[in-house]
Amino acid sequence: MLLVALVLVGGSGYAVWTNLDSLTGLTSPLASKDFPGPGGDQVDVEIPQGATGQAMGEALYEAGVVASVSAFSTAFEANPDSVLIRPGTRTMLEEMSAEDAVALLVKNELVDLQVTIPEGYTVEQVVERAVQVTGLPAEDFEAALADPEKIGLPKQAKGKAEGWLYPDAYMAKPDATAAGLLSQMVGRTVRMLQEKNVDRSDWQTVLTKASLVEREGLHAEDKPKIARAIENRLADDMALQIDASVAYGAGKPGTELTRADTNNAKNRYNTYQHTGLPPGPIANPGEVAVDAVLNPAPGDWKFWVTVNLDTGETKFAEGFDEHQQYVAELREWEKANQ
Incomplete structure (x- = not known):
C-alpha cells in the first residue's frame, strides 16, 4: 500500500507540473523538451571559456535557441565532436533542435571578434586579452612568440616582442591564428615607425x-x-x-x-x-x-x-x-x- 501511495504521489506531482505548464506557459529548462527545428531568426550567443555542456545549454536556453537544457545536454553527450567546441560568439537560430544546435557549435563558425589592446600593456597582458576574447590557446601565442620570424619581428627587436605589439583594435576572424594576430600587431608598429621616418637603427631605442x-x-x-x-x-x-x-x-x-x-x-x-x-x-x-x-x-x-x-x-x-x-x-x- 505504501508503494502504491508513493507512486500516486509521484504521479500527481508530475501531473501538477504538466498542468502548470499548460496553464501558465512556464517551462522548466531542465525538462527534456526539444524544438523540431530547423530554427528561425538569428541570435548571437557567447560561449564562455571553459564552459561545460550544461553551461552551454543554459546559455542557449536563455537565448531561445534550444527548448531545454536537458535536451541539449543529451545531444551534447551523444556527439563525439562536442569536445572540440571553442569559446566565442556564435550566430545561432532561435528554436533549433538540440542536435542541430550541437552540430552548428561543433563547426566552430565564430563571429568576428574584436581584440582591443590598450596602450601600455605588456606582452603577457596582450596574450591574456587575446586568449580571453578569441578562445585561442595560450600555448599557440607562446609558440608564435618563440618564433620571431613567423610574426615578422625585425632584427632590432632581438627576438623579443615587448614594445612591438601595437595597441589598437584588431578583428579576429573565425579562422584567426595566434601568429596571425601577433603579426598584425608587429606590422602596425613597423608601419608606424616608417611613417614617422624613424631611422631603422633607432627603432628599438x-x-x-x-x-x-x-x-x-x-x-x-x-x-x-x-x-x-x-x-x-x-x-x-x-x-x-x-x-x-x-x-x-x-x-x-x-x-x-x-x-x-x-x-x-x-x-x-x-x-x-x-x-x-x-x-x-x-x-x-x-x-x-x-x-x-x-x-x-x-x-x-x-x-x-x-x-x-x-x-x-x-x-x-x-x-x-x-x-x-x-x-x-x-x-x-x-x-x-x-
Whole structure:
C-alpha cells in the first residue's frame, strides 16, 4: 500500500507540473523538451571559456535557441565532436533542435571578434586579452612568440616582442591564428615607425623610451615633458630611477616594489642601479608616447612625480629640492587616502 501511495504521489506531482505548464506557459529548462527545428531568426550567443555542456545549454536556453537544457545536454553527450567546441560568439537560430544546435557549435563558425589592446600593456597582458576574447590557446601565442620570424619581428627587436605589439583594435576572424594576430600587431608598429621616418637603427631605442613614457605618464600632455626629463637625465649620465622599469624586471606591480628591489643590481631593468636605458621596452607604447619621444617638450626638468594617484596629476621639477616638495605632497595625499 505504501508503494502504491508513493507512486500516486509521484504521479500527481508530475501531473501538477504538466498542468502548470499548460496553464501558465512556464517551462522548466531542465525538462527534456526539444524544438523540431530547423530554427528561425538569428541570435548571437557567447560561449564562455571553459564552459561545460550544461553551461552551454543554459546559455542557449536563455537565448531561445534550444527548448531545454536537458535536451541539449543529451545531444551534447551523444556527439563525439562536442569536445572540440571553442569559446566565442556564435550566430545561432532561435528554436533549433538540440542536435542541430550541437552540430552548428561543433563547426566552430565564430563571429568576428574584436581584440582591443590598450596602450601600455605588456606582452603577457596582450596574450591574456587575446586568449580571453578569441578562445585561442595560450600555448599557440607562446609558440608564435618563440618564433620571431613567423610574426615578422625585425632584427632590432632581438627576438623579443615587448614594445612591438601595437595597441589598437584588431578583428579576429573565425579562422584567426595566434601568429596571425601577433603579426598584425608587429606590422602596425613597423608601419608606424616608417611613417614617422624613424631611422631603422633607432627603432628599438625609440620604442624603449616610449614604453617608459607610456608607463610613467597618464595624461597625454605630460608625456612630452617626461620624454624631455628622460633625455635630460641621459645627457647628464644620471640614473633614470623609473619604478615601472624596475617592476618589469622584477616581475611584480610597481606598487609592490621594496627597497630590496631597487637595490638589486642583478635586475637588468633596475634603472636605480644601472645608468642609461633598460635592455629593451617594458611595455607596448601607443602613438602618443612615440610622438612624445620624437618631439619632447622643451625644458630643463629632471624629476617628475604623480602627486594625486586618482587624477594622475604629475608635477615636474628641475632640481632635487623642488622635487622633494612634490614628493611630500604625494605622501600627504597617500595619508589622506589610505
